[in-house]
Structure formats: structure tokens, C-alpha cells
Amino acid sequence: MPHHTSMSIKIRESLQADCQSCFGLCCTALNIVASSDFAVNKPAGKPCPNLQEDYRCRIHNKLRDTGFKGCTVFDCLGAGQHVSQITFKGQDWRQSQEHADRMFQVFPIMEQLYEMIAYLAEALSYKVNNTLYKQLLTQLEQLQQITECDADALLALDIITIRMPVNTLLLKTSEQIRLKGKPSKKLNQRGADWMGKNLQGKDLRAIDLRGSYLIAANLQHADLREVDFIGADLRDANLCGADLSTSMFLTQMQINAAQGDHSTKLPSYLKRPAHWH
Ligand code: SF4
Structure with missing residues (x-):
């Protein structure tokens, strides 16, 4: 079975934002409503008042203390530099x-294409069956090609139609890996409302x-290995x-929004946030 685990993990690990090669797109393009995560209203297309001429953030080192916690959570996985340098060829x-x-x-x-690529690359690193492996690989290659399209073609994409088959494949991957051929209802807690719940030290594996x-x-100290976290709100x-070393489909944004410490175990492709102790 052709499992190129290290290649897929390398693709996943390479999906990192390089803000120096980006024209501050997340600080400009997005529509952000004022909240405890972002101190002001910022309509889509209007630069954040803290964005400088050189596309650096004026308050980068004190975002969390000045009401802009959300900016330390956001992660484009490299979509910003791709749009800046490849799609628009470095023209700001x-x-x-x-x-x-x-x-x-x-x-x-x-951003959505990159997110799907990240999930697919991670899925390819698991020991799924041969049929699924081939489907994941084809899907990943197709998405990588789509990212190379010009702006007009990208703007014409129907993202929902692209997302559907990707979601199906990720779901199959999750089931093959977590359940290892033994489906169990108990393990399905999809959409669970565990807000504020005390799960300290629990074995929540798979x-x-x-x-x-x-x-x-x-x-705290929960065993979260093989847990599927797609779309979970971990704020x-x-x-x-906690042990998240082999958790599935966990993103840097989810981790950045959570609290943790030096003893939290993370997958290799995620960085320990600077605000964790
Ligand atoms: S506060 Fe800084 S990081 Fe946040 S959107 Fe504004 S310029 Fe960007």
C-alpha cells in the first residue's frame, strides 16, 4: 500500500503563513465585527487602522492586551502569500x-482551498485503505492545481461543490482511522455541546x-488522541x-484560540502558541 506518510506530513507542515510575503490580506480583505476578539468594526476591503504602510501590524506585540486577541488566532496557512505573490504576481x-x-x-x-489541502495532506498521512488513499491523492492534486489558476478562474469557483467530495473523503478517513473497523455509537459525539464541561483527565480517545x-x-490532562476535531470550537x-499528539484534523486556529501549556502534546505540524505558559 503506497503510504507516503512523511511526504504528506511535509506538505501539511509546509502550510505556514509567511506574513512578510503577503500584503496584509487578512488585515484588509476580511469583514470583522467588533467583539472581545477584535476591538473595532472593520468592513471587508478596508485596511485595519493598525496596519502600517509596510504591511506590518503597529501593535503586533501587544495584540492580546489591546483587544485584538482574534489577530493572534487567525492563520491563513499560506493562502495570503500565495494570492499576493503568485495569483497577483507581487502587485500590491x-x-x-x-x-x-x-x-x-x-x-x-x-483560504478555503488551503484549508482543504491541509486536511487532505493530513488524511494522506494515515494508514487508510488503498482505494481511499488514491481518492485522497487525486483530490489533493486537483486542489493544488486549482490554486494555480488565475484570479478570474478562482473567482468563478463554486467552493461548496468543491467542498462536498472533500468532506466525504475526510469523513471516511476519520472512520477508518478512529474506528479501525469497529463502528461504535458511543464514539459519535458530533456537534456535542460540552461548553464549560469538566472533562479533566478523561480518556476521550477516538x-x-x-x-x-x-x-x-x-x-486538562485529557487523552484526546485520534479525536476528530473538524470544525470544533475550542475557544x-x-x-x-492534554495529549493531542495524534488528534485528527486539528488546526492552528483552534489551538491558538484555546489555552494550554508546555506539557500539552501537539501534532508535529502545529506550533505551541506564544501566549501559552
Ligand atoms: S490589529 Fe494588526 S494583526 Fe490585527 S488586523 Fe489590524 S493590522 Fe492586522
Whole structure:
């Protein structure tokens, strides 16, 4: 069976934002409503007041203390530099309003493509059966090709139609790996509302927590290996000492939004957030 685990993990690990090669797209393109995560209202296409001429953030080192916690959570996986340097060939959005508008519309599309690529690369690193492996690989290669399209083609994409088969493959991957051929209802906690729940030290291995609400849940020292976290809300969940070393489909944004410490075990492709102790 052709499992190129290290190649897939390398692809997954390579999906990192390089803000120095990006024209501050996340600080400009996105529509952000004022909340405890972002201190001001910022309409899509309008640069954040803290974005400098050189596309650096004026308050980068004090974001969390000044009401901009959300900025330390966001992660584009490299979609921003791709749009800046490849799709728009290094021409920044200050050149013309039309150019800017197109760039800002392409960015969220590229972001979604990158997110799917990250999930597929991770899925390919698991020991799934041969049929699924081939389907995942084909899907990954197709998406990689789509990211190379020009702006017009990217703007014409129907992302929902692209997402559907990807979701099906990720679901199959999750089931093959977590259940290892032994389906069990007990392990399906999809969409569970565990907000604020005390799960300290629990053995939650291989549970399906897709789309679950884990906001401020106490997961200290919980065993979360092989848990499927797609779409789970982990804001302020306490992950101190938890084992997420082989959790499935966990993203940097989920980790950045949670609390943890030096003893939290993370998969190799995720970085320990600077604000963790
Ligand atoms: S506060 Fe800084 S990081 Fe956040 S959107 Fe504004 S410029 Fe970007």
C-alpha cells in the first residue's frame, strides 16, 4: 500500500503563513465585527487602522492586551502569500481599487482551498485503505492545481461543490482511522455541546467531536488522541497537559484560540502558541 506518510506530513507542515510575503490580506480583505476578539468594526476591503504602510501590524506585540486577541488566532496557512505573490504576481492592492477589490475577493477563496489541502495532506498521512488513499491523492492534486489558476478562474469557483467530495473523503478517513473497523455509537459525539464541561483527565480517545462546542471546557490532562476535531470550537478550552499528539484534523486556529501549556502534546505540524505558559 503506497503510504507516503512523511511526504504528506511535509506538505501539511509546509502550510505556514509567511506574513512578510503577503500584503496584509487578512488585515484588509476580511469583514470583522467588533467583539472581545477584535476591538473595532472593520468592513471587508478596508485596511485595519493598525496596519502600517509596510504591511506590518503597529501593535503586533501587544495584540492580546489591546483587544485584538482574534489577530493572534487567525492563520491563513499560506493562502495570503500565495494570492499576493503568485495569483497577483507581487502587485500590491494599493495600485488601483479594481485590483484591490479582486485581490480581496480571491483571498477568502484561496483560504478555503488551503484549508482543504491541509486536511487532505493530513488524511494522506494515515494508514487508510488503498482505494481511499488514491481518492485522497487525486483530490489533493486537483486542489493544488486549482490554486494555480488565475484570479478570474478562482473567482468563478463554486467552493461548496468543491467542498462536498472533500468532506466525504475526510469523513471516511476519520472512520477508518478512529474506528479501525469497529463502528461504535458511543464514539459519535458530533456537534456535542460540552461548553464549560469538566472533562479533566478523561480518556476521550477516538471520539468523533466534529462541529462540537468545547468553549471553555476543562480538558486538562485529557487523552484526546485520534479525536476528530473538524470544525470544533475550542475557544478558551483548557488543554494544559492534554495529549493531542495524534488528534485528527486539528488546526492552528483552534489551538491558538484555546489555552494550554508546555506539557500539552501537539501534532508535529502545529506550533505551541506564544501566549501559552
Ligand atoms: S490589529 Fe494588526 S494583526 Fe490585527 S488586523 Fe489590524 S493590522 Fe492586522
